[in-house]
Amino acid sequence: MWRSCSHDPGLSVKQRTGLLGLAGPAGLLVLVEALPRLGLVNDAYLPPASRIAAALGDELGTAQFWQAVGDTLLGWAIGLTIAVTAGVVVGIVIGAVPVLREATASTIEFLRPIPSVALIPLAVLLYGTDLGSTLLLVVYAAFWQVLVQVLYGVADVDPIADETARSFRFGPWARVRHVLWPTALPYVFTGVRLAASVALVLAVTAELVIGAPGLGRSIAVAQSSGAVPLMYALIAVTGLLGVAINLAARVFERRSLAWHQSVRGEVPA
Amino acid sequence: MLEVTSLKKVYRSGEREVEALRDLTFTVDNGDLVCLVGPSGCGKTTLLRCIAGLLEPTAGTVRLDGHPVSGPPPGLAMVFQEYGRSLFPWMSVRDNVELPLKQKKLPRERRTALVEETLDAVGLAGTEKAYPWQLSGGMQQRVAIARAVAYEPSTLLMDEPFAAVDAQTRADLEDLVRALWQRLRVTVLFITHDIDEAVYLGRRVVMLSSSPTVVQDEITIDLPAERDQLHTRADPRFTELRTHVYEQIQAAKRGRPSTEAAV
Numbered sequence: 001m002w003r004s005c006s007h008d009p010g011l012s013v014k015q016r017t018g019l020l021g022l023a024g025p026a027g028l029l030v031l032v033e034a035l036p037r038l039g040l041v042n043d044a045y046l047p048p049a050s051r052i053a054a055a056l057g058d059e060l061g062t063a064q065f066w067q068a069v070g071d072t073l074l075g076w077a078i079g080l081t082i083a084v085t086a087g088v089v090v091g092i093v094i095g096a097v098p099v100l101r102e103a104t105a106s107t108i109e110f111l112r113p114i115p116s117v118a119l120i121p122l123a124v125l126l127y128g129t130d131l132g133s134t135l136l137l138v139v140y141a142a143f144w145q146v147l148v149q150v151l152y153g154v155a156d157v158d159p160i161a162d163e164t165a166r167s168f169r170f171g172p173w174a175r176v177r178h179v180l181w182p183t184a185l186p187y188v189f190t191g192v193r194l195a196a197s198v199a200l201v202l203a204v205t206a207e208l209v210i211g212a213p214g215l216g217r218s219i220a221v222a223q224s225s226g227a228v229p230l231m232y233a234l235i236a237v238t239g240l241l242g243v244a245i246n247l248a249a250r251v252f253e254r255r256s257l258a259w260h261q262s263v264r265g266e267v268p269a
Numbered sequence: 270m271l272e273v274t275s276l277k278k279v280y281r282s283g284e285r286e287v288e289a290l291r292d293l294t295f296t297v298d299n300g301d302l303v304c305l306v307g308p309s310g311c312g313k314t315t316l317l318r319c320i321a322g323l324l325e326p327t328a329g330t331v332r333l334d335g336h337p338v339s340g341p342p343p344g345l346a347m348v349f350q351e352y353g354r355s356l357f358p359w360m361s362v363r364d365n366v367e368l369p370l371k372q373k374k375l376p377r378e379r380r381t382a383l384v385e386e387t388l389d390a391v392g393l394a395g396t397e398k399a400y401p402w403q404l405s406g407g408m409q410q411r412v413a414i415a416r417a418v419a420y421e422p423s424t425l426l427m428d429e430p431f432a433a434v435d436a437q438t439r440a441d442l443e444d445l446v447r448a449l450w451q452r453l454r455v456t457v458l459f460i461t462h463d464i465d466e467a468v469y470l471g472r473r474v475v476m477l478s479s480s481p482t483v484v485q486d487e488i489t490i491d492l493p494a495e496r497d498q499l500h501t502r503a504d505p506r507f508t509e510l511r512t513h514v515y516e517q518i519q520a521a522k523r524g525r526p527s528t529e530a531a532v
Contacts, residue, residue: 123343162352163323167347168420169368178368183357259400 047229056233065218069237072214075131076196076203079138084192084201087143091150093192098179101151112148115231116141120209134206134214140194141202149191153184189253196245204238215241271297271424278315288524293329298399302450302457304467306478306514307485313460316482317428320458321347326471333424346422350429352410357400359408362388363397366416373420380470387419389411390452391401391426391445407438418449424456431466440498443470447496464518468492468511469501476522478516485521486519488513 029049043051059065094100099173116137122135148154157180165179207216215238257263278290278369289312297303306312318324321330322341331338333345346369351356357366370380388394391411401409410430417425426445431439436455447470450457461467467474468490476485492501501507 096521111277158354160349160351161357163318164349164355166323167321167341167345169341169343170372174372178357182357182426185359198506261358264402 007230042166044228047232050135051229052232054125055227055229056236057235058111059230060137061266065100067193068213068215071212072200072203072216072238072241074085074209075134075138075206075212075214078131078194079123079135079203080142080192080199083139083142083195084146087191087195088150088188090185092145092154092176092180095151095154095184096176106194108144108147112144114140117205117209120206121207124210128212131212134212137202137206138199142199145195146188146191149187149194150184153187154180156187157183186257186262187254189249193246193253196249197242200238200242200245270299270332270334271458272330273316274330274332276315276316276319276331277327277500278312278319278324279327279488288481289320290326292483293477295426295475295484296488297456297458299334299456300446300454301473302459302471303473303475304471305458305475305477306458306462306464306518307482308479308518309462309480310363311477311521312482314428314475315382316465316477317426317458317460319346321345321426326371330507344423345426346417346424347426347428348410348413348417348422348430350432352406352413353401353431355413356409356416358400358402360370360400362393362399362401362404364413365401365412366419369420382416383419383421387415390418390449391415399416405438406444407434410434410442414442414449417455422455424458425450427457427459429462432462439466444498446470451494464511464514465502468507469498470512471497474510474514474523476517486517 006047032046032049034048035041036046036048053120094104119137120142121132123136127133127136161179161183164174165175170178203214204219207218208214208220209212209216211217211220215234219231219234219238222228222234254263273293273296276293277288277292280287280289282343289298293316305313305316322331322337322338322345333342336342357368358519360368366384366422367380367385370383371426375383384397385394388397391414392416393411396404396408396412401412404412410433414430430446432443434481443466446457446459459467461470471490473487475487476487477483485506487524488510492506492510494502
């Protein structure tokens with residue numbers, strides 16, 4: 001193991017970075033504990049961290065909470081799967097056919113910036129407060145993240161690699177499978193990672209605003225019933241979910257892209 | 270036999286036209302090793318891509334064993350100068366060599382045998398599981414050569430394959446190409462800008478003019494078939510031949526045929 005030279009002979013560099021990374025959240029907890037206790041903010045609006053933690057502890061024991069987490073993750077997962085599949089397929093088809101790319105570029109640039117939340121009235125009109133509403137918003141927001149990355153990825157195909165494949169008489173499908181797809185894969189992962197975060201935001205938003213079942217609705221219910229510590233606890237849970245999703249996506253990415261420059265690091269030639 | 274007849278390639282971009290190849294005619298007999306040498310920027314790479322069926326010529330024809338080339342022809346393999354970009358970094362050495370064989374629908378046993386045989390022939394036995402980027406430049410180009418040879422082509426096109434490797438590796442790779450050519454009886458068309466390399470490797474050398482390109486001259490290299498870096502390059506005949514090629518290339522750069530007597 002690589003030991004750091006001077007300060008903490010017992011800690012590796014990685015461990016030290018990890019500790020520094022934990023210092024931030026720890027500081028935040030201390031701050032949230034101290035502000036209401038010192039009377040700097042009204043504890044009716046911001047209860048101390050210990051009380052939020054206690055509310056969270058109670059909540060963790062209820063089936064209702066886990067049902068809400070499950071509902072949120074279900075909407076997130078289904079929406080993300082649809083968005084990623086559609087984004088990858090549409091991206092490869094558009095990217096591989098130059099005529100299509102030129103024909104769709106302006107349409108994509110028009111549709112992409114439309115905020116998904118602007119579609120809330122439409123979602124309610126179509127699906128009421130069902131899962132369908134959440135999915136519409138999640139898919140719309142996540143789809144563009146994936147599509148745009150896939151389009152970048154397809155444009156990144158090395159002409160020499162493609163000529164190599166053509167010179168060995170690879171068919172169109174083999175060129176997609178063996179040249180285009182591996183080239184686009186790092187971009188796909190970036191797209192999925194971005195889409196996963198956006199999908200969670202939209203899943204919670206949909207539940208909060210439309211009232212579809214899930215953590216978002218629980219937050220709204222806690223707020224309207226005056227359970228402020230619980231409201232903060234649930235907000236923290238959504239944050240933790242986001243962190244967990246991002247971490248999982250990164251680990252998966254690193255494992256799948258061991259050959260890629262961004263992951264493999266310097267190799268002595 | 271490879272026949273290139275009145276080949277012309279004009280690149281158009283908007284109003285501008287660039288005539289890369291004007292009128293090229295030459296043939297390569299089956300089993301021959303021909304080096305194409307020309308001043309830099311003379312359209313060597315354009316020519317090779319037209320022969321490989323990767324680029325549509327503006328006029329003229331390329332025929333391989335009597336069949337006109339309109340797309341990448343069967344029985345032809347190409348080794349690119351940019352080995353780092355031509356090999357797939359997401360695949361191991363073995364998979365890189367094997368993939369074209371899979372596309373050729375060869376049975377598994379045959380593929381395994383060919384991969385093993387060719388990696389052994391290029392001196393890379395034992396690197397099957399490595400990724401190309403874990404190897405040195407010279408070794409990567411050996412992988413690319415193994416991939417082309419494993420494809421069992423009747424014609425092998427090489428586009429300045431050793432332009433990016435160091436001088437000592439280059440000498441080794443030149444001997445490797447000679448050895449593979451003698452063993453496999455494959456037709457080799459080798460493009461280079463290096464006059465010494467062309468004379469050392471080739472049985473014939475075709476000299477190209479500068480762009481717009483025509484065939485400036487061609488000579489038969491009457492050096493003994495057994496060549497080695499030390500003695501062949503010290504042979505007075507080698508010096509004569511390389512002087513002739515050098516003069517023709519210089520004349521090509523000035524834009525007229527040399528008046529020197531033929532060798």
